[in-house]
Amino acid sequence: MRNVLLIGGTGFLGSALARRLAGADFFLTLPTRRRDRAKHLTVLPTVRVVEADVHDEATLARLMAGQDAVISLVGILRGNFQRTHVELPQKIARAASSARNSAGIPRLLHVSALAAATDAPSDYLRSKGAGEVALKAAFPAATIFQPSVIFGRGDAFLTLFAALLKVAPIVPLACPDARFQPVWVEDVVSAIVASLANSASHGQTYPLCGPQIYTLQELVAYTGKVSGHPRPILGLPTSLSYLQAWAMEFVPNGPMTRDNVRSMSVPNTCPAGCTLPFGLTAKPLEAVAPGYLAAC
Numbered sequence: 001m002r003n004v005l006l007i008g009g010t011g012f013l014g015s016a017l018a019r020r021l022a023g024a025d026f027f028l029t030l031p032t033r034r035r036d037r038a039k040h041l042t043v044l045p046t047v048r049v050v051e052a053d054v055h056d057e058a059t060l061a062r063l064m065a066g067q068d069a070v071i072s073l074v075g076i077l078r079g080n081f082q083r084t085h086v087e088l089p090q091k092i093a094r095a096a097s098s099a100r101n102s103a104g105i106p107r108l109l110h111v112s113a114l115a116a117a118t119d120a121p122s123d124y125l126r127s128k129g130a131g132e133v134a135l136k137a138a139f140p141a142a143t144i145f146q147p148s149v150i151f152g153r154g155d156a157f158l159t160l161f162a163a164l165l166k167v168a169p170i171v172p173l174a175c176p177d178a179r180f181q182p183v184w185v186e187d188v189v190s191a192i193v194a195s196l197a198n199s200a201s202h203g204q205t206y207p208l209c210g211p212q213i214y215t216l217q218e219l220v221a222y223t224g225k226v227s228g229h230p231r232p233i234l235g236l237p238t239s240l241s242y243l244q245a246w247a248m249e250f251v252p253n254g255p256m257t258r259d260n261v262r263s264m265s266v267p268n269t270c271p272a273g274c275t276l277p278f279g280l281t282a283k284p285l286e287a288v289a290p291g292y293l294a295a296c
């Protein structure tokens with residue numbers, strides 16, 4: 001297995017995965033909507049970045065020619081969830097299933113989200129759940145990963161809080177009691193890579209979590225301490241959390257929406273004792289985060 005198509009491979013998780021796979025001599029094809037956003041990956045010797053519309057089924061079929069595996073990573077926190085989280089995985093699964101003169105592509109891996117379910121409280125989680133169902137219907141042997149929030153250099157979570165803490169004298173925090181079990185990006189990459197050639201993972205779904213559960217307030221306080229900008233945190237009640245999120249919806253690419261608040265109403269944690277599959281040991285947040293937050 002050498003040729004891998006990474007759809008959504010130019011983002012935070014995809015870039016880490018691309019670096020790991022390229023380092024192991026895999027040949028990667030990475031479609032993107034804007035090639036200039038993937039400059040950091042074009043320098044990798046076995047990576048081919050191509051501008052393509054992956055929502056177009058003919059394009060998908062072309063991209064899949066000659067691939068041994070497809071990894072589906074596209075995800076959004078706001079926007080058209082039905083198109084991005086449901087229809088796209090379904091198209092990818094159908095294309096993978098009918099590729100290579102109907103013999104199909106041997107491996108399809110898909111990154112969903114922890115707590116994804118068709119009856120979840122937010123559009124994000126419901127669409128991720130519906131995407132899993134659609135993907136599995138078209139490609140039953142697909143392997144699905146459901147990470148909790150992912151941390152690591154370049155994340156959009158702790159790094160964002162660090163930037164906010166740097167300038168804000170006080171942090172009014174929505175959903176302070178929301179629970180997360182953050183998982184290191186390199187651990188998520190390890191799980192994905194381990195499953196590529198592991199036939200026992202066919203058709204399986206793996207929640208991915210770090211070793212410890214934190215409330216959002218604990219994570220923000222920890223980020224402040226480590227980045228050198230500790231600030232008073234004012235936890236907002238639910239009604240004000242929605243009000244703050246509503247106001248942020250008017251900010252282009254703002255950090256929060258009311259749908260995010262609804263996502264945080266359910267714990268983003270793994271079943272007790274379950275963190276990573278394939279005998280992997282999850283790295284603690286405290287062993288990694290100071291290495292990149294201290295410079296923020």
Ligand SMILES: NC(=O)c1ccc[n+]([C@@H]2O[C@H](COP(=O)([O-])OP(=O)(O)OC[C@H]3O[C@@H](n4cnc5c(N)ncnc54)[C@H](OP(=O)(O)O)[C@@H]3O)[C@@H](O)[C@H]2O)c1
Pocket residue numbers: 007008009010011012013014031032033034037038054073074075076084111112113114146147148149150151157
């Ligand atoms: N980061 C986390 O904490 C976290 C936690 C749980 C689950 N996940 C899931 O993990 C996956 C990767 O997350 P990430 O943090 O790496 O995301 P990211 O950094 O935002 O990257 C998103 C990727 O999806 C592509 N993309 C976004 N919207 C698209 C659209 N409408 N059509 C086609 N491509 C589109 C982007 O490609 P271009 O912009 O190059 O076209 C990019 O490669 C997602 O499915 C996400 O839901 C992430």
